[in-house]
Amino acid sequence: MRLNEIEQAMLAGELGAPRQQAIEQQMAVGRMFDAPDFVEVSHVHVMGDTESLGEAGVAWLEQLATAPREQRRVRVPTVTDPRGIDQCAFRRLKQPESMAALELRAAAALRELGVLMTDTCINYQTVLPPVRGEHLAYGDTGSTIYANSVCGARSNFEGGPAALAAGLTGRVPRYGCHLDAGRRGTHLFEVRERPRNLTEWGALGAVIGRAAGSYWTVPVITGIDGSPTSDELKHFGAAMASWGSVPLFHMVGVTPEAPDLASVLDGPAPAATTVGLADIEALYAAFGRHEEKVDVVVFAAPQLSLVELQQLAELLRERRVHEGTALLVATSPELKAACDRMGITETIEASGAVLLQGVCFYQMYARELGVANGWTRLLSNSAKLVNIISGYGYEPVLAPMEVCVEAAVAGRMA
Amino acid sequence: MRIEIRGHVGVGRPASGVALVARDNFSARYDLDRIRGVFSRPAHALHGQSYVGRVLVLHTAKGGVATSWMLREMRSRDMAPAALLLNTANPIMAQGAAFADLALMDRFDVDIVDAIRTGDRVSVDPTAGLVVVERD
Structure with missing residues (x-):
């Protein structure tokens, strides 16, 4: 790969070990995909929930956070994808203190790197919408495809460590969606x-x-x-x-x-x-139906917009979720605050549903969550979630929002 | 019998192990119980089988971004595959393998799922773009 002056300096370690490690990793990926050089990115979206990071990933982040301040801070604005724990709700969901503690350690380390903890996968709707032609390093498949397709911005999928590397170097290897030919x-x-x-x-x-x-x-x-x-x-x-x-x-x-x-x-x-x-x-039809019982109804993946949350609140108004069924809703911290202010949270939670912030269902230790709460029969309106979640021990069924709400109230699908 | 297969330059350190092969796709988040070290997605062709220490040979990289963190985390607990060979990888697999220093290669001169059988002994050299298969 052709490197310019600053890239050569990063590779030589002149800007510190974190940027050196980052650019080495990026060059390995660049070689695999025949990238001729790097392209600067204007902002970064990084996925770093602790269920994926594990203890090993959190310890690695903490080590990175001990570098001198000028060496460890990201070079371009860097925001986060949903986390594994909602610190306001994890006890209600029977998630252990150890998971919450690991999550706090990860968040503290990311903050030391200068990362903005937005904890959302709908950053393109709620934080900083991408601009046509803008090169980005986006770290959620849903945010990346939206940025590329709907906004006309340019990003490959950048997994957690790769997005963080992009934040530290301010660039990514130029291949795939960054090239006209790849589009x-x-x-x-x-x-x-x-x-x-x-x-x-x-x-x-x-x-x-x-x-x-x-x-x-x-x-x-x-x-x-x-x-x-x-x-x-x-x-x-x-x-x-x-x-x-x-x-x-x-x-x-x-x-x-x-x-x-x-x-x-x-x-x-x-x-x-x-x-x-x-x-x-x-x-x-491939997912079948839960006609006898529904354990958990999930609205997430992607997190809900303010408009979806209002629609859901109206469906749940003066209804009561069945005592044998849980109803979970996930959105960003900023939209949760908006819902609190607009009375939407109150309407949703009065039904017995739980409105979660800064998380997404499959990123929040879904396997352990299911075991702790006795959940296997899952119902969701998200075609993404039902694709992911069977590997976590669930039997997912797909249905529109209205059908999901009726099933949550009845405890089973009609 | 010894077979040499050429592929595109990959990432990660050289590795070897016994092959586990299926014409299916791969995502650490979607397909695996990473605690027990087995394929857990019921619809996966390798459902119930252990991948730990195996050279995994599958068709295409699928799913989300989480695999990038997960490969290193699996490796830290000695619960990772030895290497990953795919007909078509994606950036997430490459980034995860680079972060974990786990051998990954793709784009071979043959269909890799046809060329390697479960039980073959396989050596992978990503820098050289070379896979060596030994079969009794």
Whole structure:
């Protein structure tokens, strides 16, 4: 890789050990993906929940935090993805003090590095929306696909240690989504019927992601007349990234790089795969139904926007969650504060539901959480969550928000 | 029988072990019980099998970003695979393997899932882009 003066200085250790380690790691990744050089990034989103970090990762962060201040501070604004513990709610969820303590240690170390603890996966909606052409190092598949596709910014998936390295060096290896060539469409999908709710948008994203197949594919979607909402594209992209490891899609007539088909395709268009409600129905059917009992209903993955939280509050108003069922909702700390101020928290929690902040269900020790509370039969409106969570010992079922709320109240699906 | 397979330059230190192979995909977050060291996702082709110390041979990197932290954490408890060979890796796998110094390679001159069988003895040299398979 070609290195400029400052990159050579970092590699030589002249800017301290943390930046040296960071750029060495980035160069190893750059070599694997034939990056010719580095590209500067304007901000960073880092995933660092303790369920992934473990004791080893937290100890590594703490070691990094002992470097001199000028050597350890991130060079560009760096914000965090959801954490493993909501310090205000973990006892209600029967999570042990040891997990909360590990989480506090991780957060303290990250703060020493100059990281802003936003604890959100919807930073593109709530913190600093990306700008077209802006190079970023985003550390959540859902935030990355939204930044790339909906905003026209440029980021690869940057896992926790890689995003932190990007914060420390202020740059990333130039490959994949940072290159024009990496953003050209590879697969064509023609949508026959427009999804009717957030879950259907997520399911459609899942179907396309699963069919696309790998990180290096770029689905191009036609057939959507009129722009979807931010929340619709959030569920669509997050599910596509989760099911297919896909970092970028183009929606013709909607996303900024795709005013028309010719703008995102080289040469003749590939044969189109038709997708529609039948595929969405098949995805629902694959997860079955919980007709006898639902243990836990989860609204998360991605964290809910203020608009989704208001919708949910209205569905739960003057309703009571069944005594044998738990209902969990996850959002960012900033939106939780907004909900407190606007009376939304009160409406949601009056039903017996729990509104969590700064976490997401699958990032919060889901296996231990299930064991401690006796939860296996899970219901969610998130096509992303139902994809992830079976590996944690759950039997997930997918349904729209209204159906999830009715099941939470009845204790089972009608 | 000895087979040499060429791939793209990968990351991590050289490693060897007994192969565990399936035509399925890989994510540490989605697929594994990292405490017990087994595949835990019911739909995974290797469900219930231990991956600890094995050279894992799978088709494609899938899932979220968490694998980047998880490979090093698994390695710190001696509960990691010895190496990871994929037809197609993604940035998350590469970043995680670089952070964990775990051998990872992809883009071979053959379909790696077809070329290696469970039980083969496999040596991986990511810097040289070389995999050596020994089979009785």
